[in-house]
Amino acid sequence: MLPVLQPATAQTWRGVNLAGAAYSSSKLPGRYGYDYLYPKPAEVDYFTQAGMNTFRLSVLWERLQPVLNGPLNPQEVQRVQQFVSYARGKGASTVLDIHNYGRYRGQEVGSDAVSDAAFADLWSRLAQVFGKDDHVLFGLMNEPQQHSAEAWKASVQGAIDAIRKTGSHNAILVPGIGWDGAHSFVTLNSPTLGTLTDPAHNLIYEVHEYFDTDASGTKPACISQDQALARIRAFTDWLHAHKAHGFLGEFGVSRQPECVALLSPLLTHMHENADVWSGWTYWAAGPLWGNYMFTLEPDHGTDRPQMQAIWPFLGAAR
Template sequence: MTLSPSSRLCIWPCGGMIAAALTLSPVPHADAQTYRGVNLAGAAYSSSKLPGRYGYDYLYPKPAEVDYFTAQGMNTFRLSVLWERLQPTLNGPLDEKELQRVQQFIAYAQGKGATTVLDIHDYGRYRGQEVGSAGVPDSAFADLWSRLAQALGNNPHVLFGLMNEPQQHSAEAWKNSVQAAIDAIRRAGSHNAILVPGIGWDSAQGFPKLNGDALGQLHDPDNRLVYEVHEYFDPDASGTKPACISQDQALARLQPFTDWLHAHKAHGFLGEFGVSRQPECVALLGPILSHLRDNADVWDGWTYWAAGPLWGNYMFTLEPDHGQDRPQMTAIKPFLNPTKQ
C-alpha cells in the first residue's frame, strides 16, 4: 500500500516517549547554509490523542539529542508541535505547561548555539477542520501566531514555521491564511524570520506551479520571509520507500524551486528531506547538499528528516546505532562545518 507523506509520523510508534549566536540574515554565497540540522518530531506524536499524556503519548526531545547533534556540527532543530496542545481552545490562551516545554527546549538548544524552528505540525487543520474555514477562520490562525510571537518573538534563535504541509483546497486560500499570520506576528512586535510552506505536501518540485503565483504575492514589512519546502527522493517522492532515484533526477526535483527563488529574489529552506541507508541512496546526500550550498544566495538552510530515540531502525533515522553514526550522518558531516568546506 502506498502511504502519504503524513504517514511518516504514524508508521512508527505514536504512543511512546521521545526524548555562538546566529543571525537571521542569509550568509554570503561562498559559505555553507546558515541553518544546518535535523527534525525532532516527538512532541507531535499521538495526534489522535488530544491533549494526550505527556511522557507517554508524546514527549519533547531530551538534552542528549541536542548534545549529540550539536557535537556533530548541526546548529538547527525543527521542533514539531501540535496546535491543539499549545492552544486547547481557538482564540484562547496558550497552555502554560506546553509553552514552557517549548521555551525550555529553545533555551537548551540556544545554550548549545543552536536555533529552533517552531513547526506547527497540523497539516493546515485544527481538530480536523481546515484553516480558513468557518470553523477555523484565518483570524484564529492569526491569533495563535500573535500569542506565540508575544511569547517567543525577537529571540534570534527562533524561526516561526507557520504550518507543516498544509492540505488546503487552494494556494490562493492558503495565501490569505498566511498573510493573516504574518500581519499578526508583526503587529505583536516580532521581527523573527517566518517560514512559509505551500500546499501539495509542500513539495519543492511542485512549488512553482502550485504555489508560486499565490505565495509570491505575500507581503512582509520586515522582508524576513523564507519559503519552506520538503522533498524526498524515493520513486514517488512520498518519503516512505527505501528505494531512490538517480542523482540527476534528485537534483531535478530541487531545481524548479531554486530557479523560482532566484527569479523572485526570495529565500528558501529545505525543511524535510531524507534517504534510506541503501548505499546508492546515501550517495545522493552529497549532491543534494552541494546543490543547496552552491545556491546559498537563495537557500538559507535545511533540516534532515528525522531523529529521536523512538525511531528505532527507521530507514531515514540519524539517531546513532549503539553509539555509531548512521551512514546518512557520515555523508552529511562534510557539510556541517563551513570552515571545512
C-alpha cells in the first residue's frame, strides 16, 4: 500500500538527492572517505528540519557487490544501513538508488557479461537486507542506457520478481531508457514498461527532468514556464490514464531568478496531481558539490534561492 497523503502542500515523499557515495565511479572499489563518502548526519538534519522526508541515496553496484552473483560487501551495506537508520530516526525515507546507468563495470545489464539474472541477484540480496523496512524505496537503476525499452523491461521484470520472492513489499521505482526523461517517457518507454507486473502492486515510475533547452541539466539558462510544464504534463496524463504512480527522482534549476521561478509551478503541478505523483527528490545537495549551480546545500548557513522556492511545499513552519 502507498502511504496516505498528508494534508499539506507537499507530496507523500519530498526531498533531495544526497550525493557522495557514488563519487569517483572510475575508481573501483575506491577508498572510502577519500574517493567517496556517505552523507553526514548534519546534512539529514538540515533538510528534515526544513520539512523534507526523503533522501535519494546514490550508491554504486560494484561497491555493494564486488563480484556478480557474489555476496554483498558487508562494510558497504553497513554504511547504507547507518544512513537509512539515521534518516528513519528523523522521520525520513531513503531511496536506495543504484547509480550505474544500466551497467556493471561498463557492461550492459542484459548482456552476456551482465545477465538479467545477475541484476535480479543484486536486488534479491538487497531486498533480504532492507525488505522489512518500509522507509526504504528500491530505486532499481539510475538512468539506464539500455539499447531498447524491450530489453530493459526484461531486466526490470526479473528484478521485481526477485524482490517479491523475498517477501518484500517495498515500493519499487522503475526508471526508463533515454536518460529517464519525463518528456520522452510516453514515446520511449510507456508502451513497454506500462505492461510490467507486480504481485505487491507497489510499482512507481521514476522520471527525471531538467529545464535547459536540451533537458540535459548542464546549462544555467532555462526554458519558459509553459515549456517546462509541458515536459512533464504528458507523463502526468499517462499516469492518470494507466492509474499509475510517478516519482520525479531528479530535477533542478540554476540560481538565475527566472529559473528559480520554475520551481513553484512545477511543484504546484505535482501537488495538484498528487493522486498520481507520489513524490520528488531535487538534484542535488551535499558539501562535495561546492558551488554547483543546482545545489541546495546552504551557503555558509544561508538557504540557497532554490531552497527558498521549495520551502512552501514542505509542510513545515519556518
